[in-house]
Amino acid sequence: MPPSLTSAIATPRPRRLVVAGTEGCATCAICEVRANGICSALNDPELERLAQVAVKVVIPPGQIFIEEGARADEFFNVTSGTVKLFKSLPDGRRQITGFVSVGHFLGLAVSKTYAFGAEAIDQVRLCRFSRTRLDPVINEIPRLERRLLSEAANELVAAQEQMLLLGRKTARERVASFLQELLEKEYGDSPAPGAWISFPMTRADIADYLGLTVETVSRTLSGLRREGLITVRNGHEISIITPSRLHAIARGEG
Amino acid sequence: MPPSLTSAIATPRPRRLVVAGTEGCATCAICEVRANGICSALNDPELERLAQVAVKVVIPPGQIFIEEGARADEFFNVTSGTVKLFKSLPDGRRQITGFVSVGHFLGLAVSKTYAFGAEAIDQVRLCRFSRTRLDPVINEIPRLERRLLSEAANELVAAQEQMLLLGRKTARERVASFLQELLEKEYGDSPAPGAWISFPMTRADIADYLGLTVETVSRTLSGLRREGLITVRNGHEISIITPSRLHAIARGEG
DNA sequence: CGGTCTATTGAGCCAAATCAAGATGCGTGG
DNA sequence: CCACGCATCTTGATTTGGCTCAATAGACCG
Missing domain, CATH: 1.10.10.10 (Winged helix-like DNA-binding domain superfamily/Winged helix DNA-binding domain)
Structure with a gap:
């Protein structure tokens, strides 16, 4: 079972993080995907609170918007499109750890840096939160934290299933x-x-x-x-x- | 890369869950591993509260104490020894998803059943909590929930690393x-x-x-x-x- | 309609699996 | 204490599933 160097290297590396389109800050209350993901756990005033720290962005296909090992000071919430999450080895071998789409929350990493990269497959819309601004909101709304915990637990189950697939x-x-x-x-x-x-x-x-x-x-x-x-x-x-x-x-x- | 049937099947299946030794309920405050794992996030009165719902158990080597797919109504906290977590395929192929030891919290699965099995490698000591009794305690102590979230995030990072290993x-x-x-x-x-x-x-x-x-x-x-x-x-x-x-x-x- | 990706298909090879002995270690009981 | 049984570990010989290399066929786009 040799590593597949070519499959990883042959994939043309998409261009680096350039400024993505920003759509200004819409109110979450009228968000088209309010029923999905972490936002579904919140009521109107809480959403209002969240909206204050959220920025909507649009990512073109192929763009990496989370760089492996970069400082992790932003969280994202996918509102449309599909994202691939991946980890790489120094020689370019790559493992995609998951495909995520609408409703998914990204950036749970507790460490200083992102342990994985994220790249838009098609056009992706995101809500972006700066960590420093989101943290107090999470503290204020325990239900939000509980929701994150449950999402993390679900991802863990998926990851274990994928380990079984990859190993056996x-x-x-x-x-x-x-x-x-x-x-x-x-x-x-x-x-x-x-x-x-x-x-x-x-x-x-x-x-x-x-x-x-x-x-x-x-x-x-x-x-x-x-x-x-x-x-x-x-x-x-x-x-x-x-x-x-x-x-x-x-x-x-x- | 054919599946290794034999390696999994050859391993003699340890006997089923039988009653494990119980040591009665010691106070967490004087627990020898208080500094590790989730307990380290708590102060004395909070620990006292936790102690009320904890039962210490001893698991002999080779015993499975979490059965894949069984109803998930208990949580565990490892206080000594080493545990292997695994998932299996119907034909017996097995993937160990992690080895965990002192301080580790088990049972984060949000679903009704455990998505994985757990088996003691050597003699293992655990704190056991029933889900119904632990849930209110978690609600009372937000710091505990935060700690669980951070532990889950760490496990997720480890799982992604392992996917890279297994895949590439x-x-x-x-x-x-x-x-x-x-x-x-x-x-x-x-x-x-x-x-x-x-x-x-x-x-x-x-x-x-x-x-x-x-x-x-x-x-x-x-x-x-x-x-x-x-x-x-x-x-x-x-x-x-x-x-x-x-x-x-x-x-x-x- | 040529250029550039992306996908498919074929031929041959190789890393790890499988099959097959032994070797080592360890508890048990004579 | 040693002999036996049993499990674990190591090493060798052989096979094979998936990788590599190579060529062709679509798809998309300016």
Whole structure:
């Protein structure tokens, strides 16, 4: 199981952090994603308090807005689009630790620096909070802290699941797990066989997420297609024909 | 990179949860590990409050005291010994997601059931709290919740590091990373070259932690020994001769 | 319609898994 | 004390799943 240098290096490194578009500070109360993420835990006056320290920003596709190892003095809340979180080795090998989208809170790292990087896959909208300004708000609103704790616990569970995948699953099982995850994100646990799911990440992203190479991901998807388990459209839309079969494969019972 | 069925199955499944020794409820104020873990965040009256809901238990080596998927109605705080946390696939493949020892808090899972299992490696002492009794205490003491959040964030960082290891590192880099981790747990970041570090886990545990097989772990350790980077004594004690070389290997610069 | 990414497919290779002996250590009981 | 049984660890021989290298095929875009 040699490291896949090329898959990581071949990915063109997106340009560095440049100034992202700022949309001014809208009131959170009328935020279109108020029902999602940490904001859903707050009432109107609390949201008002939060709005005072929030700045909405727009990040273009491919831009890194959290640099690994940089000083961690900002938090983010994703309001639209998809973000990839990653860690890298000095020689460029890269592991994507998660894809996150609307409602997700970023920057929980307690240390002085970010332990991971974050890059926009498609166009991403964020609420940005400076740490120094958010901290007192968190202290004021215990429910917010409780919400963060519960979010952290959920992420921990997901991380453990991913460790099982990376340490013990075959390529086929990994790809099936990934598709399964897409399905669940879209439809919860109701299978919805045959519906089209579109995803923004490239094969290289999927490979770096699953600890594989681009070629293996591509080959494995082709295999599943040939077996009639899935259909692929435009490369970035799939339809899962037999969710239960896929689920069995993902758990190693395929 | 086929799954290592044997390494997981060969490991004899320890007996099921039987009644563990109970030591009665000592006051936390005089607890020998008061300075560690969540308790260190509390003052005397708060500890007194905590003591009311805590039960000290002793777990013999090899016993599973958290069953994957079981109802999660208890929390634990490790006061001595070493615990392995793991997730398994239906066919027995196993991934150890972490080794935890004194001061560590277990059971953060927000869901109804535990997402992972926990097994004592050597003799383990725990403080056990029932969820229903601990919840109000957490609500009363915001500092406790903050402490839990910070612990969760730290675990998340460790989990991301482990995903990088499992997804992108070679066997040699994984073993070096593991040894590096042992060294850091023992001495922080001051290298202490040549000192003996003893660890309780077997080669099978290490393999299940690093996503390798027993044979590969053994061979790799032999390799590092042959190269004069480490010395091994009794199989469960090592001395790291050149910490900086090891660290370089762990980061993929070896 | 050429240029540049991104994805697919094929051929060959290699790191780690699997299979197979031994070696070492350790508790138990004669 | 040693002999036995059992588990753990090490080492060797062989196999293989996924990586690497290489070439082609789409997709997108100015």
